[in-house]
Structures are given as C-alpha cells and as structure tokens.
C-alpha cells in the first residue's frame with residue numbers, strides 16, 4: 230500500500246493557514262490575528278472528492294525560504310523533503326492574503342519555483358471586498374500559472390473548490406516549473422507585476438499609492454527623483470537659514486555686550502564671553518540649518534517615501550554587496566551614528582550588520598553640519614551657479630555625497646575582505662503614502678533641536694570651557710602668541726608636526742583634539758582660540774567665518790572639510806561600536822581605517838588644491 234498523499238499548507242504569517250486547516254480537517258488549531266501564531270507542525274486528515282484520504286500539515290508562516298534565517302530554513306526543509314522524519318509533501322496549498330496580494334505573491338512565486346503541484350488559496354477575499362479591492366482569480370491563475378481558488382477560511386467558503394483543485398493537482402501531479410530567476414528582488418518585481426494584472430478594482434488610496442510608486446520606484450525616474458529631493462534639501466539648508474541665523478547671532482552679540490558692560494575685566498568675564506557665550510554660541514548658531522535638514526527628513530519619512538528610497542537604494546547597491554536593509558540604520562546615521570548603529574540590530578545577517586556598523590560613521594551626522602557650514606560660509610562665495618542653485622548648497626551636497634559614496638565603497642571592500650560571505654535578501658512591505666501629520670513633524674523637530682541644544686549646553690560647553698582654560702594658561706609673555714605658549718598650544722604643536730603635511734595649521738591641530746568629544750567642538754574651539762589671541766574683546770567677538778577667511782588658505786580650508794568627512798571624531802560612537810560588537814576589535818578597526826581615510830583624503834585635497842594654485 231502506498232502512503233497517503235501529504236499536502237502542506239504554506240504561506241506568509243497571518244495569511245489564514247491555520248483557519249483553513251481547521252476548516253478543512255475539522256481540527257481546532259489555534260488561530261490568531263498576528264504573525265507567528267503557529268510555531269510547530271500540526272497535521273490532520275481529510276477526504277478528497279474521490280474519497281481518497283490525504284494528510285494535511287499546517288506549517289508556521291514565513292516570509293521566504295531564506296536559508297539564512299533558522300525558522301525559514303525549517304519550512305524550506307519540510308517543503309523540500311529534507312527535514313528528518315518528514316516525507317516530502319506531494320502537493321502544496323499556498324495561502325495568500327488577498328488584501329496584501331503583492332507582498333504575499335512574492336512568497337508564492339518562490340514556492341512555485343520548487344516545482345511541486347500547488348494550488349493557491351486566495352484567502353480573506355471577504356476583507357478585500359469590504360475594502361473595495363477586487364481581484365480576478367482567473368487572471369491571477371493565468372499570470373501565475375497555478376490554479377487559484379478564492380476562500381474565506383473563517384466562513385468555510387470556497388472549501389469545495391479548493392478540494393476539487395487539490396484533487397486535480399494530485400491526480401495530474403503536474404508540478405509547475407520555475408519561470409523566474411530565484412532572486413528575491415526579481416520575485417518582488419514579478420509579484421508586483423502579477424498583482425497589478427490581477428487587481429481589477431481597488432480603493433482610491435491604493436490606486437494613488439500604486440501610480441505614485443510606478444514613478445517613484447521606476448528604475449530611471451526613481452533615482453533621479455531621489456537625487457533631486459536631496460539636492461533641494463541641501464540648497465534649502467543654506468537659503469532658508471540666513472534670517473534665523475542672523476537672529477541667533479544678534480542675541481549672542483547682545484549677551485556678550487551685556488556681560489562686558491556688567492562684569493569687571495578679568496578672569497570671569499573672559500571665561501564667560503570667550504569660552505561660554507561666543508564659544509558655545511558659535512555652535513548654537515547652526516540650529517536653524519539642523520532644523521531645516523530634519524524638516525525634510527521627517528516629512529519624507531512620515532509620507533512613506535523613505536521606505537521607497539530604501540528600496541531604490543537596495544536596487545542600486547545590490548551589486549555592491551550592501552543590502553537595502555542597511556538603509557534605515559544608515560539613514561538614521563544622518564542624525565547621529567549612535568542611533569544608527571543601534572538600529573542595525575534589525576539586520577539579521579551578522580556580517581551585513583557588522584559591515585553596516587563599520588560604515589555608519591561615514592554618513593554625515595548632524596554634528597558635522599556646523600563644521601561644514603562655518604567653512605563653507607567663510608570660503609565658498611554665496612553666488613548662484615544657475616538661478617536658484619547656490620554654490621554653497623552644491624558644496625554641502627557634495628560633502629554629503631562624499632560621505633555616502635565612501636560608505637558604499639567601504640562596505641564593498643569590507644564585505645569582500647573582513648566580512649566575506651553571502652547575505653540575506655531584502656524584504657520590506659511598502660506602506661501607503663500619506664500626508665505627514667504636522668504635529669508629529671513638529672514633535673520630531675523639537676526632539677532634534679532639544680538634543681542639539683542639550684549637547685551645546687553640556688558636552689560642548691564643558692569641553693570648550695576646559696579648552697579655554699588650557700589655552701589661556703600659562704599666560705604668554707609679550708610678543709609670544711598665547712595659543713602657542715599655553716598648555717593646549719604645546720600639546721597641539723606635537724600634533725601639528727603630524728598634520729602639517731596635510732595642510733593643517735596650529736589652530737586646526739589645536740581644535741581637532743577637543744573635537745574628539747564632539748565634532749561641533751571644532752567650531753567652538755577655533756572661535757575660542759582666535760578670541761584668546763585677539764587684542765581685545767571687541768575684536769575677540771568677531772564672527773568666526775570672517776576671521777577664518779582672512780587667515781586660512783582655500784587649500785587648507787578644503788583639507789579641513791575633507792578631514793571631517795572621514796575622521797571618527799566622536800568618542801560616543803566608538804563606545805557604541807564597542808558595546809554592539811562586544812569587544813575592542815571592531816571599534817579599533819573603525820578608528821584606524823577612518824583616521825587613515827581622513828588623513829589621506831585631507832592630504833589629497835590639500836595637495837590637489839595647492840597644485841591648482843589655490844594654496
């Protein structure tokens with residue numbers, strides 16, 4: 230006697246497999262409206278139309294047959310007949326949620342590639358109809374090359390048709406052949422195409438999302454749109470911020486004047502004016518630009534566009550060995566690498582995760598913005614390249630691009646060497662587009678502003694004041710430069726020997742040491758050092774940009790920018806890498822390669838600029 234046929238119920242989590250299992254076998258399996266309800270194998274019997282008995286097994290839901298994820302591997306092994314103590318199923322009933330067709334079809338296509346006789350149970354059609362979504366099962370069957378039966382498992386509807394289709398599939402035993410290349414991105418594209426062909430009516434919101442996506446995710450138009458959006462964002466950072474920056478500078482000047490007018494000349498007044506008000510003020514002045522940057526990022530996130538950008542990036546980066554799964558952590562690293570590195574916990578593949586952690590510090594965090602902005606403001610003329618396209622915004626865009634491109638390049642190199650091995654695919658559900666809620670955006674902006682101001686009031690102020698003390702003492706004799714004679718100055722002189730070949734001067738060498746605590750400190754440190762060397766307080770309060778423009782060569786300024794694209798000038802990031810990788814090995818690796826890159830990039834920039842006659 231031959232064993233009775235074995236049929237497996239497979240599909241994405243929450244598709245209704247257990248509900249269907251119960252309806253077909255009369256069993257009482259636990260069903261629940263959240264993914265991952267069924268975690269072990271259950272089987273039961275039912276009779277086909279011709280009276281033949283079959284054994285039906287209800288499997289845990291999975292999103293794909295990705296061998297890198299342990300739970301998906303079980304499903305894969307069962308379906309392929311590789312699981313110990315389990316025979317290979319003779320046929321599959323693939324269950325898909327009609328209300329989420331394209332996402333579920335992706336897995337259907339993958340399962341179809343296995344070549345087993347299969348029937349698609351298009352479940353939850355009641356929910357689809359309620360939402361105004363109509364799917365043509367005949368069209369779907371034609372496109373898929375697989376019988377399709379509409380079911381409502383919880384109402385026991387479509388069961389007879391399902392049994393009939395299953396009887397057919399088992400009798401003819403016609404396995405459906407693979408038609409698509411087994412690549413998750415191909416499945417995704419094919420699933421979207423089939424869903425679009427089978428859906429005959431859909432709610433308005435979905436239709437809007439679909440037509441927007443056909444443009445936004447277009448292989449050519451998509452990247453162009455993404456690039457344009459980012460370009461506009463960086464233009465806005467400069468062009469919208471002028472007035473509010475003026476207000477902050479005004480307030481800062483007024484505060485300094487008040488302090489000078491009320492306090493007697495001496496230690497306290499110098500500390501307050503040079504260290505606190507002007508030092509910290511030189512950083513706080515960049516608040517408007519940070520707010521503008523985040524206004525764009527938050528709106529794009531809330532609208533549902535960012536997930537699309539991740540998909541686009543995934544496609545672009547696929548050949549580079551970096552997955553789109555890394556996009557969200559890398560995107561958060563534009564705010565700060567620390568939450569970005571923490572967000573890599575969502576990356577299941579350990580090698581991909583480590584690579585993402587190692588390149589996250591290359592994404593331009595908001596702490597670099599003050600450094601970039603002060604140098605750009607001082608050295609790049611505020612003229613338009615074309616109407617509406619300012620040169621300063623273009624340079625800022627280029628700096629961000631340099632960070633992104635080097636992160637991509639670094640990840641290719643790291644993936645080929647230290648973290649070699651295949652990674653998992655990238656699956657992401659696309660949410661619908663929606664208007665961002667102004668309230669949520671405002672709350673988000675407030676949080677960013679608060680974090681920035683808190684940093685200014687704590688770590689940046691603390692380090693700046695400490696630097697002011699170290700740079701003010703011992704007091705230099707007449708004719709000797711204070712910033713060189715002081716404790717800080719002497720330490721910087723040691724570093725200057727190393728940094729001079731890449732165009733750095735004494736003040737810059739002095740600024741990069743305290744900037745290890747936080748990059749913005751580079752700005753307040755320069756402000757403080759120049760103020761200390763100034764003849765009087767009036768002159769000391771001169772705006773930093775103007776002061777730099779008169780003293781640094783353009784080549785030196787550009788080298789400083791290049792340095793900050795790469796340098797791991799942030800102790801907290803190093804600490805977080807240590808925590809997330811459980812040891813000193815990777816943080817030290819990151820520090821070493823990033824400083825090496827910074828040195829090479831600054832040097833190359835400096836010498837190229839000198840050779841071009843900009844020295």
Ligand SMILES: Nc1nc2c(ncn2[C@@H]2O[C@H](COP(=O)(O)OP(=O)(O)OP(=O)(O)O)[C@@H](O)[C@H]2O)c(=O)[nH]1
Pocket residue numbers: 240241242243244245246247248249259260261262263264265266267268288289290291352353354355356380381382383384
């Ligand atoms: N309206 C409607 N609800 C359904 C239908 N089929 C299942 N459900 C409900 O959908 C939810 C998920 O059903 P399950 O059978 O637990 O899904 P599953 O595929 O077994 O999920 P996992 O075990 O997590 O993989 C439950 O709340 C069911 O009651 C259907 O055809 N129509």
Ligand SMILES: [Mg+2]
Pocket residue numbers: 246247248259260266267288289290
């Ligand atoms: Mg289940």
